[in-house]
Amino acid sequence: MGKEEEDAWVVMKTARAPSNIAVIKYWGKRDEKLILPINSSISVTLDPEHLSATTTVAASPAFERDRLWLNGKEVSVEGERYRNCLREMRARATDVVIESSGKVITKEVWSTLHIHIASENNFPTAAGLASSAAGFACLVYSLAQLMNVKEKYEGELTAIARLGSGSACRSLYGGFVKWNMGQEADGKDSIATQLAEQSHWEDLVIIIAVVSSRQKETSSTSGMQESVKTSPLLKYRAEEMVPKRIGQMEKAIKSMDFAEFARITCADSNQFHATCLDTSPPIFYLNDSSRRLIGLVERWNRHAGEPQVAYTFDAGPNAVMFAKNKEVAVQLLKRLLYQFPPSAEADLSRYVLGDQSVLKSAGVTSLEDIDSLSAPAEFAGVINLPRIPGEIDYLICTSAGKGASVLDGQIASLLDPATGLLVKNE
């Protein structure tokens, strides 16, 4: 009985961490195990309201092994990336007092406790929207809360998140974040730092176009391995181009220079995809729909005489677009709805997700409103511009957002506080 009672306690924490989108791209590792990149990168943290992972971590002497549930399904936690994150966090655990009993979980106890993890995204995992970045950032952040881990140096947690997924290190902070490639062999200095809070540049609006794709894509892990091995242009890019662009981008963000921000963002996205094409065999992430999205933005920017919108594409066909301000975002959304109408059977509320205020300002409340949108001025004279309903799966209106944070209360918890097992949602 005494033993049973002693084993009955479960401690848990729930946190949320955002996804992020790189504006100076990370592509290529110099160390596969420690996930050390061949160049620094810069990202914008996406509003966790729309794109984030929520993770509950729990510990109990009753747990017999580490367990992991992703989006409601139990999966193996034996992967090296999970093991590395758990090992590093356990090694940094400090005393935690159990509220109910006043008992203390010491560092020594932590090293014996098994962990249950449940994580889910508030956006489709398969959409290619950096779910692993949000997921690993959230795992490390929630474990830090659970185990009372204090950073010995600023960014220590980001270096641990990096062991899970390179770009995860950028998801701990909000706003504008830089991942310094670092120099050390152990990766200690390959950490993320915040360049600016999201409130620094509040005008920016982000619209994501999730492209319908039937094509199986090369995973970014194997893709970047192949590029490092075979693309001479990637080596040149990492060594000669990126260092310059990092400096220019930091400056553009600091001074909120949208034209410069747009110029570098688009050029760097295109250059990253150029190095994919320079890989043997070549890797294609952009498809004809991506190309039409780029065309829409480039045409408009040229017509306007200065950049209104910037685009960037990760390892997939989806476009992440930055509009200069809310007014431009409304115009962008109208253009997107004009050229990429939803399919006839679509539901508008499932076609435009996220922040509904952009759609509202566009005056679009029904599919009929989309049908009656008129062609933007710069479309005049453009031939062979297909408007294929359903070419895009859906749009997400969002903005830069805050970093990882604790979710208070039991409501958000993904694990049962009594058993530490997955809460089944009906």
Add this chain to the structure above:
Amino acid sequence: MGKEEEDAWVVMKTARAPSNIAVIKYWGKRDEKLILPINSSISVTLDPEHLSATTTVAASPAFERDRLWLNGKEVSVEGERYRNCLREMRARATDVVIESSGKVITKEVWSTLHIHIASENNFPTAAGLASSAAGFACLVYSLAQLMNVKEKYEGELTAIARLGSGSACRSLYGGFVKWNMGQEADGKDSIATQLAEQSHWEDLVIIIAVVSSRQKETSSTSGMQESVKTSPLLKYRAEEMVPKRIGQMEKAIKSMDFAEFARITCADSNQFHATCLDTSPPIFYLNDSSRRLIGLVERWNRHAGEPQVAYTFDAGPNAVMFAKNKEVAVQLLKRLLYQFPPSAEADLSRYVLGDQSVLKSAGVTSLEDIDSLSAPAEFAGVINLPRIPGEIDYLICTSAGKGASVLDGQIASLLDPATGLLVKNE
């Protein structure tokens, strides 16, 4: 009457010049006017039976101005490129004896005579198969015959063809041709030289897939201007990559090393398109169909353990594929017909053009035969592989071929020997 009789003579020559396909790409000029490239290039001359221009040039004291008919339609000859070629050829004209009268056209007379030119391709101009290369090579070659121009140094004619269209310089010779970028400011040393006759490597079979494209493409002239101006990767490619590849390719051709030839050909095509993507705004010549063609070849090569086929794409979506030998070409054609069947209303004889022996060896004599082709081994387990009838417009089976040559007899003549005006074909 005396004057009229004197004016009545017309001299004319007809020649044919092939198209060519670069295996080390030309992209970017260091001199726009003289068409001097930023790197050397290497091409394979295509069999003029299947891909060539035929040009008749005529001179007569009765002609009142220079005139030009392209594919049966009169167009302006005032363009700088035509003017440059005509000027350089006139400057090199020597004495020509008129057979019928024994009269001599002296260099001085040549400088006063107007020229009529009629040219047509034996393949669709709009298909993006280097029609301007064949056309300008043919213009210069036929004028050299007409005006009895002798080269003062080897390759002098190629330098004049280059003034019409850069890659035209490579179309004067057969087989395997190198365009040396040259160093001189006047372009005198920016000439083509033959690396090997077509008979040197007779095993090679070429299959061209002409991709249906509704997309308007950036012209190569303006495309390469934009790339030179904005792509840092192009500069690196031209300066650091191409010189190495030129040497490797020369060696591969000399030793008929197909694996090496295929490796460099594919890598260089992809790198050229990578620099297009690195251009601001980005240029896309490859579309989703091009990408599927690349996938077909790469999948097969990987499955076979060594390259069977190489692919290369110019400034458009069409694939030019080199099969290791005839047997492989038959397998390639079967694979192409399997994955890219003609549309239901197609005519097989219009779907597979050129050398019919490959189709014959494949045992395909009807659309039903295509329907009953079985999936190649390496297609097993590949998901989401669309087989869209009509995705490809047509295929051309051909091989490396000879250079420019004179066409004897009146039959081929495109101008009326009496009037020097276009012969109308009904």
